[in-house]
Amino acid sequence: AHNEFFPGISKIQYKPDAAPTDVMCFRYYNPEEVVLGHSMKDWLRFSVCFWHTFRGVGSDPFGFGTIERPWDDGSETMENAKQRMRAAFEFFTKLGVEYWTFHDRDIAPEGKTLAETNRNLDEMTDLAKQLMDETGVKLLWNTCNLFSNPRYMNGALTNPDAHVVAYAAAQVKKGLEIGKKLGAENFAYKEKIGFKGQFLIEPKPKEPTRHQYDYDAMTVIGFLKHFGLADDFKLNIEPNHTTLAGHQYHHDIMMASAFGMLGSVDSNTGSPDLGWDTDQFPMDISYATQAMKVIIDQNGLQPGGLNFDAKVRRESTDVQDMFIAHIGAMDTFARGLRNAAKIVEDGYMQKMLDDRYATFTSGLGLKIVKGQASLEECEKFISQAGNPKKTSGQQEKYEAVLNRYL
Amino acid sequence: AHNEFFPGISKIQYKPDAAPTDVMCFRYYNPEEVVLGHSMKDWLRFSVCFWHTFRGVGSDPFGFGTIERPWDDGSETMENAKQRMRAAFEFFTKLGVEYWTFHDRDIAPEGKTLAETNRNLDEMTDLAKQLMDETGVKLLWNTCNLFSNPRYMNGALTNPDAHVVAYAAAQVKKGLEIGKKLGAENFAYKEKIGFKGQFLIEPKPKEPTRHQYDYDAMTVIGFLKHFGLADDFKLNIEPNHTTLAGHQYHHDIMMASAFGMLGSVDSNTGSPDLGWDTDQFPMDISYATQAMKVIIDQNGLQPGGLNFDAKVRRESTDVQDMFIAHIGAMDTFARGLRNAAKIVEDGYMQKMLDDRYATFTSGLGLKIVKGQASLEECEKFISQAGNPKKTSGQQEKYEAVLNRYL
């Protein structure tokens, strides 16, 4: 019989009455519970990322790695890579998520040549396929790591050296091939070859280089529209990137959704007082509620999902911390879903919005919405109707009502 | 019989079952309810500020005033000032707060000379005293407006012109006299004359000038210690200032309390994505919980309190918005108090902390705490005990446990 990597930890259960410190169970996330006609797990589509959770070692610019795992000897051998992957699937299963995500270099060691690297990838994706079949865990998306290797220090597809660009393109080709092999529901980057998933592109400001072409949702949307690519892509929004770009937590989720381009969410958070991408587990109930409200309003994220692009702090060195962090975040989003569903069911807040925009449902307002009102017509309307009256914006009322749902 | 300024609005009631949109009542704040041995109102000591709530007009660098009140004709007459003050006391009473705060210039128009201005202040504080006696509303603190008048554009007590410094000093003298007259429990600024309240000093970064001597709590504490004033002052912390200084919401509350210098809180909030002092009503339940935890731990703020140094948005032009905003914030802090009290009662989180620091309760750890361990002794200890073992910091567990209380 094969090794158990998490001895003493069984499948995480839903216990609505758990004590505050009983953190190895869900108090809110109840996968099969039906909310607004769908199960919680179908609304939330949780995914664990391989990079932070199985490759992160807790190093930072000030310190060496702190995180050591019993199943990982730190070597770049295929044997170690396989152990790691088996541990990962046990984790996915015990935690109770249905999806995982990875970069090519997370799962297979690089060889001396691209050909050797690709053979390693073939072998590792064979194992992944087998484990996916055994456990029922599916691939939310895969992507290519076009940044860690020093060859990409000056950029990948934006590199000033055509040789590097060619290398990146060749790597993308292989990435698409393995995505297809594993039935990825999405691919976080570029270009097609018989691949049936949704292409995703993720905005990111300030890191790893000061200037990033894909600063935020609107920058990416503008870029895609400029190059005629808007029909080929949706956006994968990472809220920690959104806040680094100077926006509210859920701003890019809303903007991407408003333009019909919200594909998936890399569910994490930063600290508003820190200026870099801390990739913390999302624990804010109000933000989770507002994000889930947008997701409900667009009728879900499928084929995308909520992928935890989040890492335990470098001081959280226990194996148990991996579970606690994911459970805490899943409970947070389960609360967000419940809250948002109640907001939708009650309809009070929608009524407030409808009232706010009521003047656009008839008369000149409706003509304006339809793009049929000329400047002359507006001027004439004012000459007859005179000055508009003042209407309170009621921001505090919106805030207070939202709080009643938290 | 005298005018009613808020017709149709009666005293705000506690209704724990209120519907989400029934925002003209408290759902959580129940003044007489006992929490950890004291009534909620004694823990919270809510105060309304005169400046934002009765002098704010909603102008900003981009727009003229938007807020007009039926009791305020916009003039700088004594008659108008008196109307305004009567309206304020009706508001305090109907809202159900026990304290108010003001700057000298909020309540009385400036005259042509300081003497005339002071006579206006005498007349207005006579009325204030009478209304305080009638309603039982008390003065949490008063202070001097040493910034609005153009004479202070280059600073007040820091002005490069000694004439202006003298003017500011004279104004402070009068401010102390009226504070004494009205029985202020605190005074937000400098120097004594027979005045029995607590002196408060408030850190503030970046506004109104780029360099501020009192950037944050630690800057002010250092400044007071340098000039030998640390025994004469406590700090009035405004969380919106704290976040502008680059800290977490409750950072300065914690730091001031840790140094025994937390005197009062100007309870408001900003937006993490905006770089100025927006003075919004505080509506974040998690932050309110963490602030109240510190306040419980230091056994309350008295003689200070939670003063709402917050203003309705300039678009919130209805009289009702004044109530909704304060109620929403009071309910937020009532939830914070209940949550924090439960954390204290359960003791789980304290146990986590005690475990974390357990090695300092005996042996070398205890000697270190007492300042009795030499470098040599530490070196010798290591030569015998060897390398320390790794202990998880468990940040995600702390976050998840906290969330269970929200």
Place this chain on the structure above:
Amino acid sequence: AHNEFFPGISKIQYKPDAAPTDVMCFRYYNPEEVVLGHSMKDWLRFSVCFWHTFRGVGSDPFGFGTIERPWDDGSETMENAKQRMRAAFEFFTKLGVEYWTFHDRDIAPEGKTLAETNRNLDEMTDLAKQLMDETGVKLLWNTCNLFSNPRYMNGALTNPDAHVVAYAAAQVKKGLEIGKKLGAENFAYKEKIGFKGQFLIEPKPKEPTRHQYDYDAMTVIGFLKHFGLADDFKLNIEPNHTTLAGHQYHHDIMMASAFGMLGSVDSNTGSPDLGWDTDQFPMDISYATQAMKVIIDQNGLQPGGLNFDAKVRRESTDVQDMFIAHIGAMDTFARGLRNAAKIVEDGYMQKMLDDRYATFTSGLGLKIVKGQASLEECEKFISQAGNPKKTSGQQEKYEAVLNRYL
């Protein structure tokens, strides 16, 4: 003979040997001097804005107005408006700028009705036209103030009340008519009627509302492309907005120019440690050099220009400060122009860039640039050519070489 508004100040002269404190002359700006085939004044196309320089009073959220001018009695009469405009044209002329800019409400008082307001505008633009003819000063652009009046507190063309949208539209119509009348070379906003200038749209983050549809250059470009308006508009970039959006000073100037959409620059600056739009006079020689480099590379800004959307600090209350601030900024940009021209003439930095991208001028690199290289071809290339070699990015060399030009 008419009044002189700036007695004792004559036309500002170019004195290359002026002492450091002789700040009422140009030490670098020499309007007729030829640089790269054009006069300095044609490269720089300086403009003074009416709003800050003739309507600013120095009030802020903490203080009343500080700035009083001998020609302005503070009233909203037509007589006062005319005095103010005459003073402005004397200022433009003595300073030696060829352009001015204004919002409709800067130059004419609002009446009780839109019709009355428009009649005031007609009368004031008659005077403006006469003064422009007399002085030769031209209109760089005009625009509509769709924010100061309380009716716009919830937005103008984005207002939730159709009545307000109609009002804004009617105001825009009049704005276009007066722009046409005065021969504006640009118009900072929307829609045409027989108007021959360039339409400009200006990105702005965070103010006056937290969410702004036009956050930065790329957001606006995306927005225009989404709605099919990219051919109708160019961008007016304000660097203080750029930095508030989290970018480098000249980022939006570069991005807009790269997309062929840089129309004009609202030349000002903020403070990197302050989070709001301080609209300071631009005094950084390095930033001015980098901005002018982009402008030279696109062969100038015409019909746009460098408009000083900047205000003296509220403490700079002397009439002379108006001159000193503009002169300091004009000298800064004159230095920027001279430096950038030297960089262009020397060609060293261009050579560094050419070398950096040399691999794209032939072979596979050239095919990639032309969009003719497939993923398969790239993979095949790598299988033959192997790993790329490492090439230094040389950032410090670029910085050191740039410094040699400052």
Place this chain on the structure above:
Amino acid sequence: AHNEFFPGISKIQYKPDAAPTDVMCFRYYNPEEVVLGHSMKDWLRFSVCFWHTFRGVGSDPFGFGTIERPWDDGSETMENAKQRMRAAFEFFTKLGVEYWTFHDRDIAPEGKTLAETNRNLDEMTDLAKQLMDETGVKLLWNTCNLFSNPRYMNGALTNPDAHVVAYAAAQVKKGLEIGKKLGAENFAYKEKIGFKGQFLIEPKPKEPTRHQYDYDAMTVIGFLKHFGLADDFKLNIEPNHTTLAGHQYHHDIMMASAFGMLGSVDSNTGSPDLGWDTDQFPMDISYATQAMKVIIDQNGLQPGGLNFDAKVRRESTDVQDMFIAHIGAMDTFARGLRNAAKIVEDGYMQKMLDDRYATFTSGLGLKIVKGQASLEECEKFISQAGNPKKTSGQQEKYEAVLNRYL
């Protein structure tokens, strides 16, 4: 004969007429040139840091190390450590700096026990001493690395485990011993044992942990005063930390100097649009001028200096980039020194300041400065002298005059 590590590079020369791209020489830094009575090298006291320049490999959270040096095989052997140190002293000498700085762990590999580690340190400091004697390069300061090793992930002297605190203390003891051995002029941290140098403490916000006890200069000064340590320490200011704390570049240099506590400067810079400690080489001439003005005003930094706590970008992989970066920064500070000296010699700006504060040199102003003016006296003065008059703050004049010196 021993190896040459930088073949083809000879001692960097002063060439005032160097072409812009001739970056392997100084165009401004002329070590022996006398400025205000001292040589440039004595004012500037440049130092190279060992950690960035000889241990940095260019890894970041997104990428592996990029920087490989011919003298460094990447191993943790003593042999490799010695090669590295020999290369460093050749670099110091060819660059022409008189000082170096290091952390204990930069120069010697850690052993299995503290005793073994200390033996390694002894052997490496023997070599360092020999090389210092041979080259004349001196030790500006040394310090202990109390952060990289995972044992310090939860803090060093602030660790919740007393065992770790003891370890850190033992390490500090050894650090002081080697500082004494090498004749360090300063020590960047704590406590004395027969050590004659100046103790330095360096403010740092936000990194490596969110809460730092030593956020900025004033926080540290307050902390030192609270614990009665203000006489034992001076501050080592790193401007990149200052800007991360929300201040202007030279703010902490000024504040520390104003309190008589500026000991040394870790001369580097960040990017105002990036929220982390990028440790770039300082290249801003205006900031260098303002920093040098403060340093001249306090009559120099000795025994401190300008230590380049700066690293080449991870893309700057050539050996030559190490020289170019340091030369560019040294030239920047040489320009800063020349500019600041001219400002001091001219005396114009001092005159502007003296005029600004003139009212404090006699009468009531002088009494205020001496702390002899009572509130009553101020009130009486105002009753006689009336309102103060308005005086322009002239910020733009200060900026324009400063620009004339750049």
